[in-house]
Amino acid sequence: xxxxxxxxxxxxxxxxxxxxxxxxxxxxxxxxxxxxxxxxxxxxxxxxxxxxxxxxxxxxxxxxxxxxxxxxxxxxxxxxxxxxxxxxxxxxxxxxxxxxxxxxxxxxxxxxxxxxxxxxxxxxxxxxxxxxxxxxxxxxx
Numbered sequence: 001x002x003x004x005x006x007x008x009x010x011x012x013x014x015x016x017x018x019x020x021x022x023x024x025x026x027x028x029x030x031x032x033x034x035x036x037x038x039x040x041x042x043x044x045x046x047x048x049x050x051x052x053x054x055x056x057x058x059x060x061x062x063x064x065x066x067x068x069x070x071x072x073x074x075x076x077x078x079x080x081x082x083x084x085x086x087x088x089x090x091x092x093x094x095x096x097x098x099x100x101x102x103x104x105x106x107x108x109x110x111x112x113x114x115x116x117x118x119x120x121x122x123x124x125x126x127x128x129x130x131x132x133x134x135x136x137x138x139x140x141x
Contacts, residue, residue, distance in 0.1 A: 006090055006091075006092050007019045007020045007090075008090050008092035008093070009092075010027070010092065011024060011056070012056060012057075013027065014026065014027055014028075014055060014056035015027055015056045015058075016092055016093060018071065020071070021068070021071045022140065022141060023064075023068060023071065023138050023139070023140060023141075024056075024058075024138065024139050024140075024141060025072070025093075025136055025137070025138050026050075026055075026056070026061065026136055026137045026138075027093065027094060028094060028097070029097045029098055029101065029134045029135060029136040029137075030043060030046055030098070030134045030135045030136075031082050031096070031097055031098035031132065031134035032082070032094065032096050032097055032098075033046075034046070037098075037130075037132055037133050037134065038102070038133055038134060038135060039126060039127045039128070039133070040102050040106070040111040040126035040127070040133075041126060041127075043063060043102040043133075043134075043135035044063060046135065046137075047061050047062050047063060047135075047137050050137065058139055060139045060140075061137040061138070061139050062104065062137060062138060062139065063101075063102055063103055063104040063135055063137065063138075064101065064103055064104065064136070064137075064138040065103060065104055065105060066103045066105045066112050066114060066121045068103075068138055069101050069103050069114035069121075069136075070114055070119060070121070072089055072090070072101075072114075072116065072136070073088050073089070073114065073116055073119035074088055074089070074090060075088050075119070076088075077089060077090045077091065078091070079091055079093060079095055079097070079116075080095040080096065081095075081096070081097055081098060081099040081116075081132075082096045082097065082098060082132070083099075083132075085099065085117070086117070087099055087116035087117055088116050088117065088119065089116045097116075097134065097136070098132050098133065098134025098135075099115060099116055099117055099132055100113045100114060100115045100116060100132070100133060100134065101113060101114055101116075101134060101135050101136045102133060102134070102135040103121070105121075106126070107123070109125055109126055109127075110123040110124060110125055110126065111123070111124065111126050112124075113133060
């Protein structure tokens, strides 16, 4: 039986387009691009930095909503995080990503992350950098 075709299409070297949700994601997340964990504020600052340099030809990169981040999670797909652990992220994305992404959802001192191991969103302190927090930025279209 042939493997199902991926819904993700490479958009140059820097971005990956999701043909189902019409979202474009950075090919590399912050863990891959910066080789470190990020707080929520640092994740937002990285988005601004990429927008200032018109990364991938665009200046509207942002943190995903929880719902958008969850569109990346797929139990039928496997990839490897930066520690070699399994994450449920399409193989169109390069291996070595962080196991989760910060999202734009916030409440006071906390913001939500989505884990690609189990597809669950959790609330964390925005300054928490203890569990390999990273962000995969998104834009519409």
